[in-house]
Amino acid sequence: MNSAPEQPPAGIEVHPLVVRDPSRPRSTPQPPGLTGAPLAKPSVVPYIATWTTEHGASNPIRSLFGDRIAFPDERPEDRDRHGVLWRRNTAGRGEGRPVFDQVHARRQRHAMSDLLCQVCAGPASRTDAGWLWLLHDDRAIEPRGWPDLVTATHPPLCLPCARASVRMCPHLHSGFVAVRVADPQLWGVYGSVHMPTTVPGQVRTVARAMVPYGSTGARWVLAAQMVRLLLGCTFTDLDEEAAELPTATADQADSDSPGAGATLRATEREPTA
Numbered sequence: 001m002n003s004a005p006e007q008p009p010a011g012i013e014v015h016p017l018v019v020r021d022p023s024r025p026r027s028t029p030q031p032p033g034l035t036g037a038p039l040a041k042p043s044v045v046p047y048i049a050t051w052t053t054e055h056g057a058s059n060p061i062r063s064l065f066g067d068r069i070a071f072p073d074e075r076p077e078d079r080d081r082h083g084v085l086w087r088r089n090t091a092g093r094g095e096g097r098p099v100f101d102q103v104h105a106r107r108q109r110h111a112m113s114d115l116l117c118q119v120c121a122g123p124a125s126r127t128d129a130g131w132l133w134l135l136h137d138d139r140a141i142e143p144r145g146w147p148d149l150v151t152a153t154h155p156p157l158c159l160p161c162a163r164a165s166v167r168m169c170p171h172l173h174s175g176f177v178a179v180r181v182a183d184p185q186l187w188g189v190y191g192s193v194h195m196p197t198t199v200p201g202q203v204r205t206v207a208r209a210m211v212p213y214g215s216t217g218a219r220w221v222l223a224a225q226m227v228r229l230l231l232g233c234t235f236t237d238l239d240e241e242a243a244e245l246p247t248a249t250a251d252q253a254d255s256d257s258p259g260a261g262a263t264l265r266a267t268e269r270e271p272t273a
Helices: 105-114 159-168 238-243 247-254
Strands: 049-052 096-104 130-136 150-152 178-198 201-210 221-236
Touching: 049 247, 096 105, 105 221, 130 150, 130 159, 130 221, 150 178, 201 221, 221 238
Parallel strands: none
Antiparallel strands: 049 096, 130 178, 150 221, 178 201, 178 221
């Protein structure tokens, strides 16, 4: 018999918007034109994807003065500017094989904090209506007004990479929507929430959840992905947007090939958030 999942202790806030693991999309009907369409073989590895030679560091975490978690050998880059501790990953992009369903924590944070394309790490597409996001189509099961107030862990995209992604990404194959987001607010993180044990200096994992910045829980989460709250959302059509671009730019967007930054030369920089 399965036991109920352990809950965070009193005083640790896990935001009520968390209803499921964001890496496990819900199944919804496919929109017209996608049913039965075969997935194209991926021709590019997203910037935020993990490679088989990259591993999470095994450093244990401990309670610091009883009010937060920390690495025993903590470095300044281990925390973001909000004071949240981040999971460590080794850097080996382009070495080994890509693991498409695993996100590299540092590169995801870089793309999300700087609003870069999650595939090519170039600037995400932005128009007067906002930045470009692709979301799994949950309109049939979400309340009226969706996707406003969605908490997103996937960074935005440029238009060429978005058009390529809908042909290659299994996550989007069962139904997607393209959305312009006027106000993608930095909201918090997704990661492993911990609590102290009866052994001094030791902690244990009690949940995986989205946790807002500024909450008590932010001191106890080991972040794996940065989260933005999507506000001011309007639906858009990728084909129509590509058709409205100037000729040279439209040719690139119409090729369904990734953006110019989609090579292993894309620079990994220190995230700004």
